[in-house]
Amino acid sequence: MSQRLVTFDKxxxxxxxxxxxxxxxxxxNEGEIVTLIGPNGSGKSTLIRTxxxxxxxxxxxxxxxxxxxxxxxxxxxxxxxxxxxxVKHFLALVRGVDKKQIVPxxxxxxxxxxxxxxxxxxxxxxTQRVLLARALLxxxxxxxxxEPVQGVDVNGQVELYNLIExxxxxxxxxxxxxxxxxHLVMAKTDTVVCINQHVCxxxxxxxxxxxxxxxxxxxxxxxxESIAIYAHQHDHVHDEHGSILSEDGDAHTHCTHH
Amino acid sequence: xxxxxxxxxxxxxxxxxxxGPLGAFVVWRRMAYFGxxxxxxxxxxxxxxxxFNINLxxxxxxxxxxxxxxxxxxxxxxxxxxxxxLGILAHSSLSLGLVAVSFLDNIRIDLMAYLFxxxxxxxxxxxxxIYGGGLAVLALLVAFxxxxxxxxxxxxxxxxxxxxxxxxxxxxxxxxxxVIAVAMxxxxxLLITSLMIIPAATARKLSSTPIQMAAISxxxxxxxxxxxxxxxxxxDTPTGPSVVVCAALLFLIAYxxxxxxxxx
Numbered sequence: 001m002s003q004r005l006v007t008f009d010k011x012x013x014x015x016x017x018x019x020x021x022x023x024x025x026x027x028x029n030e031g032e033i034v035t036l037i038g039p040n041g042s043g044k045s046t047l048i049r050t051x052x053x054x055x056x057x058x059x060x061x062x063x064x065x066x067x068x069x070x071x072x073x074x075x076x077x078x079x080x081x082x083x084x085x086x087v088k089h090f091l092a093l094v095r096g097v098d099k100k101q102i103v104p105x106x107x108x109x110x111x112x113x114x115x116x117x118x119x120x121x122x123x124x125x126x127t128q129r130v131l132l133a134r135a136l137l138x139x140x141x142x143x144x145x146x147e148p149v150q151g152v153d154v155n156g157q158v159e160l161y162n163l164i165e166x167x168x169x170x171x172x173x174x175x176x177x178x179x180x181x182x183h184l185v186m187a188k189t190d191t192v193v194c195i196n197q198h199v200c201x202x203x204x205x206x207x208x209x210x211x212x213x214x215x216x217x218x219x220x221x222x223x224x225e226s227i228a229i230y231a232h233q234h235d236h237v238h239d240e241h242g243s244i245l246s247e248d249g250d251a252h253t254h255c256t257h258h
Numbered sequence: 259x260x261x262x263x264x265x266x267x268x269x270x271x272x273x274x275x276x277x278g279p280l281g282a283f284v285v286w287r288r289m290a291y292f293g294x295x296x297x298x299x300x301x302x303x304x305x306x307x308x309x310f311n312i313n314l315x316x317x318x319x320x321x322x323x324x325x326x327x328x329x330x331x332x333x334x335x336x337x338x339x340x341x342x343x344l345g346i347l348a349h350s351s352l353s354l355g356l357v358a359v360s361f362l363d364n365i366r367i368d369l370m371a372y373l374f375x376x377x378x379x380x381x382x383x384x385x386x387x388i389y390g391g392g393l394a395v396l397a398l399l400v401a402f403x404x405x406x407x408x409x410x411x412x413x414x415x416x417x418x419x420x421x422x423x424x425x426x427x428x429x430x431x432x433x434x435x436x437v438i439a440v441a442m443x444x445x446x447x448l449l450i451t452s453l454m455i456i457p458a459a460t461a462r463k464l465s466s467t468p469i470q471m472a473a474i475s476x477x478x479x480x481x482x483x484x485x486x487x488x489x490x491x492x493x494d495t496p497t498g499p500s501v502v503v504c505a506a507l508l509f510l511i512a513y514x515x516x517x518x519x520x521x522x
Contacts, residue, residue: 095419
Protein backbone atom coordinates (compact mmCIF):
# COMPACT_ATOMS: atom_id res chain seq x y z
CA MET A 1 0.00 0.00 0.00
CA SER A 2 1.61 3.20 -1.08
CA GLN A 3 1.41 6.03 1.36
CA ARG A 4 0.33 9.55 0.73
CA LEU A 5 3.25 11.98 0.53
CA VAL A 6 1.59 15.34 0.09
CA THR A 7 -1.95 16.59 0.25
CA PHE A 8 -2.90 20.04 -0.98
CA ASP A 9 -5.98 21.08 0.96
CA LYS A 10 -7.90 23.95 -0.61
CA UNK A 11 -4.79 25.95 -1.38
CA UNK A 12 -5.38 29.54 -2.41
CA UNK A 13 -2.74 32.16 -3.12
CA UNK A 14 -3.20 35.86 -3.55
CA UNK A 15 -0.56 38.23 -4.72
CA UNK A 16 -1.10 41.96 -4.55
CA UNK A 17 -4.84 41.51 -4.20
CA UNK A 18 -5.04 39.25 -7.24
CA UNK A 19 -5.95 35.60 -6.82
CA UNK A 20 -3.31 33.40 -8.48
CA UNK A 21 -4.62 30.10 -7.25
CA UNK A 22 -7.98 29.10 -5.95
CA UNK A 23 -9.13 26.15 -3.96
CA UNK A 24 -6.55 23.66 -5.19
CA UNK A 25 -6.99 20.07 -3.98
CA UNK A 26 -4.42 17.52 -5.01
CA UNK A 27 -2.59 14.53 -3.59
CA UNK A 28 0.65 12.81 -4.48
CA ASN A 29 1.31 9.24 -3.42
CA GLU A 30 4.49 7.26 -3.13
CA GLY A 31 5.43 5.82 -6.51
CA GLU A 32 2.96 8.02 -8.36
CA ILE A 33 3.81 10.37 -11.22
CA VAL A 34 1.61 13.43 -11.23
CA THR A 35 1.89 15.84 -14.13
CA LEU A 36 0.68 19.36 -13.66
CA ILE A 37 -0.26 21.09 -16.88
CA GLY A 38 -1.77 24.40 -17.74
CA PRO A 39 -1.11 27.49 -19.84
CA ASN A 40 1.45 30.16 -19.00
CA GLY A 41 0.49 32.13 -15.95
CA SER A 42 -1.89 29.46 -14.73
CA GLY A 43 -0.10 29.21 -11.39
CA LYS A 44 1.72 25.90 -11.88
CA SER A 45 5.05 27.22 -10.71
CA THR A 46 3.44 29.13 -7.86
CA LEU A 47 1.81 25.93 -6.64
CA ILE A 48 5.13 24.11 -6.75
CA ARG A 49 6.91 26.94 -4.94
CA THR A 50 4.32 26.68 -2.20
CA UNK A 51 5.05 22.99 -1.79
CA UNK A 52 8.77 23.76 -1.64
CA UNK A 53 8.27 26.35 1.07
CA UNK A 54 9.46 29.19 -1.17
CA UNK A 55 6.06 30.84 -1.02
CA UNK A 56 3.30 31.02 1.57
CA UNK A 57 -0.24 29.97 0.83
CA UNK A 58 -2.88 32.59 1.59
CA UNK A 59 -5.53 30.04 2.42
CA UNK A 60 -5.65 26.28 2.82
CA UNK A 61 -2.77 24.09 3.87
CA UNK A 62 -0.29 21.60 2.58
CA UNK A 63 -0.17 18.41 4.58
CA UNK A 64 3.22 16.78 4.28
CA UNK A 65 4.02 13.24 5.26
CA UNK A 66 6.60 13.14 8.04
CA UNK A 67 8.95 11.16 5.86
CA UNK A 68 8.72 13.69 3.04
CA UNK A 69 12.06 14.56 1.52
CA UNK A 70 11.99 16.60 -1.65
CA UNK A 71 14.46 16.59 -4.51
CA UNK A 72 13.85 19.74 -6.50
CA UNK A 73 14.79 20.33 -10.10
CA UNK A 74 14.32 24.01 -11.01
CA UNK A 75 13.32 25.19 -14.45
CA UNK A 76 16.64 26.71 -15.26
CA UNK A 77 20.06 26.98 -13.80
CA UNK A 78 21.63 30.37 -14.04
CA UNK A 79 25.13 30.51 -12.69
CA UNK A 80 27.08 33.71 -13.03
CA UNK A 81 29.81 33.23 -15.65
CA UNK A 82 32.35 34.72 -13.26
CA UNK A 83 31.89 31.68 -11.04
CA UNK A 84 34.02 28.79 -12.27
CA UNK A 85 32.20 25.61 -11.34
CA UNK A 86 32.51 22.02 -12.50
CA VAL A 87 29.62 19.58 -12.46
CA LYS A 88 31.30 17.72 -9.64
CA HIS A 89 31.64 20.82 -7.48
CA PHE A 90 28.07 21.81 -8.25
CA LEU A 91 26.77 18.45 -7.07
CA ALA A 92 28.99 18.50 -4.00
CA LEU A 93 27.00 21.51 -2.78
CA VAL A 94 23.99 19.35 -1.87
CA ARG A 95 23.51 19.66 1.88
CA GLY A 96 24.89 16.64 3.69
CA VAL A 97 25.75 14.91 0.42
CA ASP A 98 27.59 11.62 0.40
CA LYS A 99 30.32 12.47 -2.07
CA LYS A 100 30.74 8.81 -3.01
CA GLN A 101 27.25 8.97 -4.50
CA ILE A 102 28.13 11.65 -7.04
CA VAL A 103 29.62 9.35 -9.67
CA PRO A 104 26.91 6.65 -9.43
CA UNK A 105 24.21 9.31 -9.62
CA UNK A 106 25.79 10.85 -12.70
CA UNK A 107 25.95 7.38 -14.22
CA UNK A 108 22.29 6.89 -13.44
CA UNK A 109 21.32 10.02 -15.37
CA UNK A 110 23.76 9.13 -18.12
CA UNK A 111 26.31 11.92 -17.97
CA UNK A 112 29.22 10.45 -16.01
CA UNK A 113 31.61 11.73 -18.68
CA UNK A 114 30.70 15.33 -17.85
CA UNK A 115 31.85 15.24 -14.24
CA UNK A 116 34.77 17.60 -14.84
CA UNK A 117 32.98 19.90 -17.29
CA UNK A 118 32.19 23.49 -16.42
CA UNK A 119 28.48 24.00 -15.83
CA UNK A 120 28.47 26.96 -18.23
CA UNK A 121 29.25 24.93 -21.33
CA UNK A 122 26.56 22.26 -20.94
CA UNK A 123 23.78 21.90 -23.47
CA UNK A 124 20.13 22.22 -22.46
CA UNK A 125 19.63 18.48 -22.05
CA UNK A 126 22.90 18.03 -20.17
CA THR A 127 22.00 20.84 -17.77
CA GLN A 128 18.64 19.20 -17.06
CA ARG A 129 20.39 15.94 -16.28
CA VAL A 130 22.81 17.66 -13.94
CA LEU A 131 19.87 19.27 -12.16
CA LEU A 132 18.14 15.91 -11.97
CA ALA A 133 21.29 14.42 -10.47
CA ARG A 134 21.37 17.16 -7.88
CA ALA A 135 17.73 16.52 -6.98
CA LEU A 136 18.48 12.79 -6.62
CA LEU A 137 21.51 13.40 -4.40
CA UNK A 138 19.18 14.91 -1.81
CA UNK A 139 17.82 11.34 -1.34
CA UNK A 140 14.23 12.31 -2.03
CA UNK A 141 11.03 10.33 -1.75
CA UNK A 142 9.36 13.02 -3.82
CA UNK A 143 10.91 14.50 -6.95
CA UNK A 144 9.58 17.93 -7.88
CA UNK A 145 10.47 18.75 -11.46
CA UNK A 146 9.64 22.17 -12.86
CA GLU A 147 9.45 21.81 -16.63
CA PRO A 148 12.13 19.13 -16.77
CA VAL A 149 12.32 19.01 -20.56
CA GLN A 150 12.62 22.72 -21.18
CA GLY A 151 15.05 23.57 -23.94
CA VAL A 152 15.41 19.93 -24.99
CA ASP A 153 14.57 18.61 -28.45
CA VAL A 154 11.81 16.05 -28.93
CA ASN A 155 14.04 12.97 -28.91
CA GLY A 156 15.79 14.29 -25.83
CA GLN A 157 12.44 14.88 -24.19
CA VAL A 158 11.41 11.28 -24.74
CA GLU A 159 14.70 10.11 -23.26
CA LEU A 160 14.34 12.37 -20.24
CA TYR A 161 10.79 11.23 -19.59
CA ASN A 162 11.89 7.61 -19.84
CA LEU A 163 14.72 8.36 -17.44
CA ILE A 164 12.35 9.94 -14.93
CA GLU A 165 10.03 6.99 -15.14
CA UNK A 166 12.95 4.61 -14.66
CA UNK A 167 14.00 6.49 -11.56
CA UNK A 168 10.47 6.33 -10.20
CA UNK A 169 10.42 2.57 -10.77
CA UNK A 170 13.76 2.14 -9.08
CA UNK A 171 13.23 4.37 -6.05
CA UNK A 172 9.45 4.12 -5.81
CA UNK A 173 9.42 7.84 -5.14
CA UNK A 174 6.58 10.17 -5.97
CA UNK A 175 7.09 12.56 -8.88
CA UNK A 176 5.41 15.91 -9.35
CA UNK A 177 6.13 17.34 -12.77
CA UNK A 178 5.19 20.63 -14.35
CA UNK A 179 4.68 21.09 -18.05
CA UNK A 180 3.12 23.80 -20.11
CA UNK A 181 3.49 21.67 -23.17
CA UNK A 182 0.14 20.09 -23.82
CA HIS A 183 1.38 17.78 -26.51
CA LEU A 184 3.92 15.67 -24.76
CA VAL A 185 2.79 14.14 -21.55
CA MET A 186 4.20 10.84 -20.56
CA ALA A 187 2.10 7.87 -21.43
CA LYS A 188 2.98 6.45 -18.07
CA THR A 189 2.06 9.49 -16.09
CA ASP A 190 -0.35 8.19 -13.51
CA THR A 191 -2.32 11.34 -13.01
CA VAL A 192 -2.68 14.49 -15.05
CA VAL A 193 -3.88 17.58 -13.25
CA CYS A 194 -4.76 20.53 -15.38
CA ILE A 195 -4.87 23.85 -13.61
CA ASN A 196 -5.68 27.34 -14.67
CA GLN A 197 -5.92 29.14 -11.35
CA HIS A 198 -8.22 26.33 -10.28
CA VAL A 199 -8.16 22.61 -10.99
CA CYS A 200 -9.80 22.35 -14.40
CA UNK A 201 -9.73 18.62 -14.76
CA UNK A 202 -7.76 15.65 -13.59
CA UNK A 203 -7.49 11.95 -14.14
CA UNK A 204 -5.37 9.31 -15.79
CA UNK A 205 -3.90 10.24 -19.17
CA UNK A 206 -5.69 7.28 -20.76
CA UNK A 207 -8.85 8.71 -19.39
CA UNK A 208 -8.26 12.18 -20.73
CA UNK A 209 -6.64 11.20 -24.01
CA UNK A 210 -9.07 8.40 -24.70
CA UNK A 211 -9.83 9.37 -28.25
CA UNK A 212 -7.92 7.29 -30.83
CA UNK A 213 -8.01 10.11 -33.34
CA UNK A 214 -5.75 12.14 -31.07
CA UNK A 215 -3.28 9.32 -30.54
CA UNK A 216 -2.72 9.13 -34.25
CA UNK A 217 -1.47 12.68 -34.15
CA UNK A 218 2.06 12.26 -32.92
CA UNK A 219 4.64 10.71 -35.15
CA UNK A 220 7.94 10.08 -33.48
CA UNK A 221 9.47 6.88 -34.80
CA UNK A 222 10.23 4.31 -32.16
CA UNK A 223 8.64 6.34 -29.44
CA UNK A 224 5.10 5.17 -29.86
CA GLU A 225 4.67 3.65 -26.47
CA SER A 226 6.56 6.18 -24.45
CA ILE A 227 4.63 9.31 -25.20
CA ALA A 228 1.02 10.08 -25.64
CA ILE A 229 -0.79 13.11 -26.80
CA TYR A 230 -2.86 14.74 -24.15
CA ALA A 231 -5.85 16.26 -25.83
CA HIS A 232 -6.88 19.25 -23.92
CA GLN A 233 -10.34 20.54 -24.36
CA HIS A 234 -12.41 22.78 -22.25
CA ASP A 235 -15.78 24.29 -22.48
CA HIS A 236 -13.98 27.53 -21.84
CA VAL A 237 -11.28 29.07 -23.95
CA HIS A 238 -7.64 29.31 -23.07
CA ASP A 239 -5.86 31.31 -25.71
CA GLU A 240 -2.35 30.46 -27.03
CA HIS A 241 -3.50 26.92 -27.68
CA GLY A 242 -5.20 27.13 -30.98
CA SER A 243 -3.07 24.29 -32.22
CA ILE A 244 -5.01 21.73 -30.25
CA LEU A 245 -7.61 19.88 -32.25
CA SER A 246 -11.04 21.06 -31.43
CA GLU A 247 -13.01 18.01 -32.41
CA ASP A 248 -15.74 16.71 -30.20
CA GLY A 249 -15.85 13.78 -27.86
CA ASP A 250 -13.28 14.06 -25.10
CA ALA A 251 -14.04 11.90 -22.16
CA HIS A 252 -13.02 13.78 -19.08
CA THR A 253 -15.05 16.05 -16.92
CA HIS A 254 -14.97 19.79 -17.26
CA CYS A 255 -15.12 22.45 -14.72
CA THR A 256 -17.73 25.04 -15.17
CA HIS A 257 -17.27 28.75 -15.21
CA HIS A 258 -19.71 31.22 -13.91
CA UNK B 259 62.84 53.50 7.64
CA UNK B 260 62.80 49.77 7.05
CA UNK B 261 60.51 49.15 9.97
CA UNK B 262 57.62 51.24 8.66
CA UNK B 263 58.03 49.70 5.23
CA UNK B 264 57.82 46.21 6.67
CA UNK B 265 54.76 47.17 8.68
CA UNK B 266 53.18 48.65 5.55
CA UNK B 267 53.86 45.49 3.62
CA UNK B 268 52.59 43.23 6.39
CA UNK B 269 49.42 45.28 6.74
CA UNK B 270 48.80 45.36 3.02
CA UNK B 271 49.44 41.66 2.59
CA UNK B 272 47.11 40.81 5.45
CA UNK B 273 44.31 42.84 3.93
CA UNK B 274 44.87 41.55 0.41
CA UNK B 275 44.89 37.95 1.60
CA UNK B 276 41.33 38.21 2.98
CA UNK B 277 39.99 40.70 0.46
CA GLY B 278 40.76 38.20 -2.31
CA PRO B 279 38.48 35.29 -1.34
CA LEU B 280 35.75 37.59 -0.11
CA GLY B 281 36.07 39.59 -3.31
CA ALA B 282 35.38 36.41 -5.24
CA PHE B 283 32.02 36.16 -3.48
CA VAL B 284 31.36 39.85 -4.09
CA VAL B 285 31.96 39.27 -7.82
CA TRP B 286 29.90 36.06 -7.97
CA ARG B 287 26.98 37.60 -6.13
CA ARG B 288 27.22 40.89 -8.07
CA MET B 289 27.62 42.80 -4.86
CA ALA B 290 30.27 45.23 -6.12
CA TYR B 291 28.10 48.30 -5.82
CA PHE B 292 26.73 47.04 -2.54
CA GLY B 293 30.29 46.80 -1.20
CA UNK B 294 30.98 50.31 -2.40
CA UNK B 295 27.95 51.62 -0.55
CA UNK B 296 29.04 49.97 2.67
CA UNK B 297 32.56 51.29 2.22
CA UNK B 298 31.40 54.84 1.69
CA UNK B 299 29.41 54.71 4.88
CA UNK B 300 32.54 53.71 6.79
CA UNK B 301 33.61 57.34 7.04
CA UNK B 302 30.46 58.06 8.98
CA UNK B 303 31.51 55.21 11.26
CA UNK B 304 34.84 56.93 11.83
CA UNK B 305 33.16 60.22 12.71
CA UNK B 306 30.75 58.48 15.09
CA UNK B 307 33.62 56.56 16.61
CA UNK B 308 35.43 59.81 17.45
CA UNK B 309 32.23 61.44 18.62
CA PHE B 310 31.30 58.71 21.10
CA ASN B 311 34.86 57.79 21.79
CA ILE B 312 34.58 54.13 20.85
CA ASN B 313 36.98 51.99 18.90
CA LEU B 314 36.95 53.06 15.26
CA UNK B 315 37.03 49.56 13.78
CA UNK B 316 34.13 48.54 15.95
CA UNK B 317 32.18 51.67 15.00
CA UNK B 318 32.71 50.93 11.31
CA UNK B 319 31.60 47.30 11.58
CA UNK B 320 28.49 48.25 13.53
CA UNK B 321 27.59 51.01 11.09
CA UNK B 322 28.18 48.84 8.02
CA UNK B 323 26.08 45.98 9.37
CA UNK B 324 23.35 48.45 10.32
CA UNK B 325 23.38 49.98 6.87
CA UNK B 326 23.32 46.53 5.26
CA UNK B 327 20.23 45.70 7.29
CA UNK B 328 18.55 48.94 6.21
CA UNK B 329 19.46 48.20 2.61
CA UNK B 330 18.01 44.72 2.64
CA UNK B 331 14.80 45.97 4.24
CA UNK B 332 14.37 48.76 1.70
CA UNK B 333 15.24 46.42 -1.14
CA UNK B 334 12.45 44.06 -0.13
CA UNK B 335 9.90 46.87 -0.27
CA UNK B 336 10.71 47.54 -3.92
CA UNK B 337 10.28 51.30 -3.53
CA UNK B 338 12.93 52.12 -6.12
CA UNK B 339 15.39 50.15 -8.21
CA UNK B 340 18.26 48.65 -6.24
CA UNK B 341 21.01 50.51 -8.08
CA UNK B 342 19.28 53.83 -7.45
CA UNK B 343 18.84 52.92 -3.80
CA LEU B 344 22.52 52.00 -3.52
CA GLY B 345 23.52 55.23 -5.22
CA ILE B 346 21.45 57.29 -2.82
CA LEU B 347 22.75 55.50 0.26
CA ALA B 348 26.38 55.45 -0.88
CA HIS B 349 26.67 59.15 -1.55
CA SER B 350 24.46 60.42 1.22
CA SER B 351 26.28 58.35 3.80
CA LEU B 352 29.64 59.53 2.47
CA SER B 353 28.48 63.14 2.58
CA LEU B 354 26.99 62.66 6.01
CA GLY B 355 30.34 61.28 7.10
CA LEU B 356 32.19 64.31 5.70
CA VAL B 357 29.76 66.69 7.40
CA ALA B 358 30.02 64.81 10.68
CA VAL B 359 33.82 64.91 10.53
CA SER B 360 33.72 68.69 10.08
CA PHE B 361 31.89 68.98 13.42
CA LEU B 362 34.76 67.38 15.27
CA ASP B 363 36.50 70.67 16.20
CA ASN B 364 38.79 69.37 18.89
CA ILE B 365 40.07 66.42 16.90
CA ARG B 366 42.10 66.76 13.77
CA ILE B 367 41.45 63.99 11.31
CA ASP B 368 43.60 63.32 8.31
CA LEU B 369 40.67 63.08 5.92
CA MET B 370 42.80 62.07 2.95
CA ALA B 371 44.11 59.09 4.89
CA TYR B 372 40.58 57.84 5.49
CA LEU B 373 39.45 58.47 1.94
CA PHE B 374 42.43 57.04 0.12
CA UNK B 375 44.31 55.12 2.80
CA UNK B 376 47.72 55.62 4.27
CA UNK B 377 49.57 52.38 4.22
CA UNK B 378 52.83 53.88 5.40
CA UNK B 379 51.22 55.09 8.63
CA UNK B 380 50.15 51.60 9.70
CA UNK B 381 50.90 51.13 13.39
CA UNK B 382 51.51 48.04 15.47
CA UNK B 383 47.94 48.19 16.80
CA UNK B 384 46.59 48.44 13.26
CA UNK B 385 48.48 45.28 12.41
CA UNK B 386 46.84 43.45 15.30
CA UNK B 387 43.46 44.57 14.03
CA ILE B 388 44.23 43.59 10.47
CA TYR B 389 45.47 40.12 11.39
CA GLY B 390 42.86 39.54 14.09
CA GLY B 391 40.00 40.64 11.85
CA GLY B 392 41.50 38.98 8.81
CA LEU B 393 41.89 35.64 10.55
CA ALA B 394 38.33 35.86 11.84
CA VAL B 395 37.04 36.48 8.31
CA LEU B 396 39.13 33.65 6.87
CA ALA B 397 38.02 31.26 9.60
CA LEU B 398 34.36 32.09 8.95
CA LEU B 399 34.88 31.71 5.21
CA VAL B 400 36.44 28.29 5.65
CA ALA B 401 33.87 27.13 8.18
CA PHE B 402 30.89 28.25 6.11
CA UNK B 403 32.40 27.75 2.67
CA UNK B 404 29.89 25.19 1.47
CA UNK B 405 26.70 26.97 2.58
CA UNK B 406 28.06 30.31 1.35
CA UNK B 407 28.81 28.82 -2.04
CA UNK B 408 25.54 26.87 -2.22
CA UNK B 409 23.52 30.02 -1.53
CA UNK B 410 25.59 31.95 -4.07
CA UNK B 411 25.09 29.34 -6.79
CA UNK B 412 21.33 29.02 -6.39
CA UNK B 413 19.35 30.32 -3.45
CA UNK B 414 16.20 28.33 -4.15
CA UNK B 415 17.96 24.99 -4.42
CA UNK B 416 19.86 25.83 -1.26
CA UNK B 417 16.66 26.65 0.56
CA UNK B 418 14.89 23.49 -0.55
CA UNK B 419 17.87 21.45 0.60
CA UNK B 420 17.56 23.06 4.01
CA UNK B 421 20.35 25.64 4.12
CA UNK B 422 19.49 28.63 6.35
CA UNK B 423 19.57 31.06 3.43
CA UNK B 424 18.71 34.25 5.33
CA UNK B 425 21.37 33.64 7.96
CA UNK B 426 23.97 32.92 5.31
CA UNK B 427 23.14 36.12 3.48
CA UNK B 428 23.54 38.04 6.72
CA UNK B 429 26.88 36.36 7.34
CA UNK B 430 28.01 37.46 3.89
CA UNK B 431 27.23 41.10 4.72
CA UNK B 432 28.94 40.82 8.08
CA UNK B 433 32.07 39.51 6.37
CA UNK B 434 32.07 42.35 3.84
CA UNK B 435 31.63 44.86 6.68
CA UNK B 436 34.52 43.31 8.60
CA VAL B 437 36.84 43.46 5.62
CA ILE B 438 35.92 47.08 4.98
CA ALA B 439 36.68 48.00 8.59
CA VAL B 440 40.01 46.24 8.44
CA ALA B 441 41.04 47.45 4.99
CA MET B 442 40.09 51.10 5.40
CA UNK B 443 43.43 52.04 6.88
CA UNK B 444 45.20 50.56 3.87
CA UNK B 445 43.31 51.77 0.82
CA UNK B 446 40.71 54.14 2.24
CA UNK B 447 36.93 54.09 1.90
CA LEU B 448 36.90 55.11 -1.75
CA LEU B 449 39.16 52.32 -2.94
CA ILE B 450 38.34 49.36 -0.70
CA THR B 451 36.02 47.57 -3.12
CA SER B 452 38.66 47.66 -5.83
CA LEU B 453 40.95 45.56 -3.64
CA MET B 454 38.20 42.96 -3.46
CA ILE B 455 36.97 43.04 -7.03
CA ILE B 456 40.02 43.54 -9.22
CA PRO B 457 42.09 40.61 -7.92
CA ALA B 458 39.02 38.35 -8.00
CA ALA B 459 38.19 39.34 -11.57
CA THR B 460 41.82 38.73 -12.55
CA ALA B 461 41.78 35.32 -10.88
CA ARG B 462 38.70 34.28 -12.84
CA LYS B 463 40.80 34.01 -15.95
CA LEU B 464 43.17 31.60 -14.25
CA SER B 465 40.84 29.30 -12.37
CA SER B 466 38.40 26.49 -13.00
CA THR B 467 37.04 25.90 -9.50
CA PRO B 468 35.70 28.31 -6.87
CA ILE B 469 38.44 27.44 -4.39
CA GLN B 470 41.12 28.09 -7.00
CA MET B 471 39.60 31.44 -7.80
CA ALA B 472 39.49 32.43 -4.12
CA ALA B 473 43.10 31.39 -3.55
CA ILE B 474 44.44 32.98 -6.72
CA SER B 475 42.74 36.28 -5.97
CA UNK B 476 44.51 36.29 -2.61
CA UNK B 477 47.85 35.84 -4.33
CA UNK B 478 47.10 38.49 -6.95
CA UNK B 479 46.01 40.93 -4.26
CA UNK B 480 49.30 40.33 -2.43
CA UNK B 481 51.28 40.91 -5.62
CA UNK B 482 49.41 44.17 -6.14
CA UNK B 483 50.24 45.27 -2.60
CA UNK B 484 53.94 44.48 -3.08
CA UNK B 485 54.00 46.37 -6.37
CA UNK B 486 52.08 49.31 -4.94
CA UNK B 487 54.28 49.66 -1.87
CA UNK B 488 57.39 49.41 -4.00
CA UNK B 489 56.13 52.07 -6.42
CA UNK B 490 55.08 54.29 -3.56
CA UNK B 491 58.50 54.01 -1.96
CA UNK B 492 60.39 54.67 -5.20
CA UNK B 493 58.36 57.43 -6.74
CA ASP B 494 56.68 58.81 -3.64
CA THR B 495 53.22 58.12 -5.02
CA PRO B 496 50.20 57.73 -2.69
CA THR B 497 50.25 54.13 -1.48
CA GLY B 498 46.57 53.15 -1.66
CA PRO B 499 46.04 54.33 -5.23
CA SER B 500 49.37 52.79 -6.26
CA VAL B 501 48.19 49.39 -5.00
CA VAL B 502 44.97 49.74 -6.96
CA VAL B 503 46.79 50.80 -10.14
CA CYS B 504 49.04 47.80 -9.74
CA ALA B 505 46.03 45.49 -9.37
CA ALA B 506 44.47 47.02 -12.47
CA LEU B 507 47.70 46.42 -14.41
CA LEU B 508 47.68 42.75 -13.38
CA PHE B 509 44.09 42.52 -14.54
CA LEU B 510 45.02 44.01 -17.91
CA ILE B 511 47.94 41.64 -18.30
CA ALA B 512 45.80 38.60 -17.46
CA TYR B 513 43.10 39.51 -19.92
CA UNK B 514 45.31 40.62 -22.79
CA UNK B 515 47.77 37.76 -22.56
CA UNK B 516 47.14 34.83 -24.89
CA UNK B 517 46.23 32.56 -21.96
CA UNK B 518 43.04 30.75 -22.78
CA UNK B 519 40.21 31.25 -20.34
CA UNK B 520 39.95 27.98 -18.48
CA UNK B 521 36.33 27.23 -18.83
CA UNK B 522 36.12 23.86 -20.53
